[in-house]
Amino acid sequence: MTRADERAPVSILDYLRRGTTFLRDRGSETARLDAEVLLADLLDRPRIALYTAFEEPLERAHVDAFRERLVRRGRGEPVAYLTGHRDFHTRTFAVTPAVLIPRPETEHVLEAALGVLESDRAARVVDVGTGSGCLAVSIAAERPAATVVATDVSRAALAVAAANARTHGVEGRVAFATLDMLGAVRERSVDVVVSNPPYIARGDAASLPRDVRDFEPAGALFSPGDPRDVYRALVDGAARALRPGGSLIVEVGHDQRAAVESLFRERFAKVDVTPDLAGIDRVIHGR
Ligand SMILES: C[S@@+](CC[C@H](N)C(=O)[O-])C[C@H]1O[C@@H](n2cnc3c(N)ncnc32)[C@H](O)[C@@H]1O
Structure with missing residues (x-):
C-alpha cells in the first residue's frame, strides 16, 4: 500500500483506486474499467479525459454519487444500467433494465444486414425482438433508403427503442409494433429479417454471470421452451414474409450453430455462417 492509499481520498486518482x-x-473482473466508466460518466467527460485530470479534487456531490454507483455495481448491477447507455457499432444507445444491453457479437448481425442492403435502394427490414433498437436504428441510420419495422413483445422495450430512434434522427423510418415473432407481417413484403432472439435455455440460467442472470430481463435472455423452437418460428415466419431473394439473419448461442443451420437449410438456398471475434459461430444468414 502506498502513502496515497493510506490518507483520506481527495483526487480523482484516489477515488479511482479506492473504487x-x-x-x-x-x-x-473489470474493476478498474468499471470505476473509470462510472466516474467519467458522472463527470460527463470521456473516460480518457480522466487520465489528464488525476490530480483534480472530486466535489462532494460527485463523491456521494460515485459511492452510490460503486455500491450498486458491487451488488452486480451492470455498468450500462448505472450510466443508462452503451455503445453499439458507431452509436450510443440509451438502455434501461427493460432491455438487453447491446453486445459486440450482435454487431456481426448488423454488418451482415448492411452487406445485403444497398445504400440507395429502397428496402423493407424487420427486426424481431428489437430490445434497445440497436439493430433497427443502426440499419435505418446506415441505410437512408430503408424502412424498418421493429417488433417486440415488451412494450417497455419498444419505448426505449423509440427513444433511441428519435435520438439518432430515424424515427420517420422506423415503425414499432408489439408483435410475437413475425406474426402479422404480410406475405412476401420484406427484404431482410434480422433477429437476436432470446436463445438461452432456462436450464442454463445457473451458468450465466450474476450481472446477466439477476439484472437483464428474463424475457430477453431465455427462450420459453426449447431454443430451437424460437429459430423454427423465425425460419418459418421469414420464409413466408420474405420477398424472393430476401435474407434472414440471426444471432445464435455459442453451441447452436449446427441445430440452427440445419433449420435454415430446410428453407433457404444459400446459408452462410459468420464467426464473432472470439471465433465462435455467431451469425447465420439464409437467402
Ligand atoms: C436477446 S434480446 C435482443 C435485443 C436487441 N435486438 C439486441 O440485440 O440487443 C431479445 C428481445 O426479444 C424480445 N422477445 C422475446 N420474445 C419475443 C417474441 N416472441 N416476439 C418478439 N420479440 C420477442 C425480448 O423482449 C427482447 O427485447
Missing part, C-alpha cells in the same frame, strides 16, 4: 479495490473485492 477499483472496492469492486475487485466484490468480484468484478
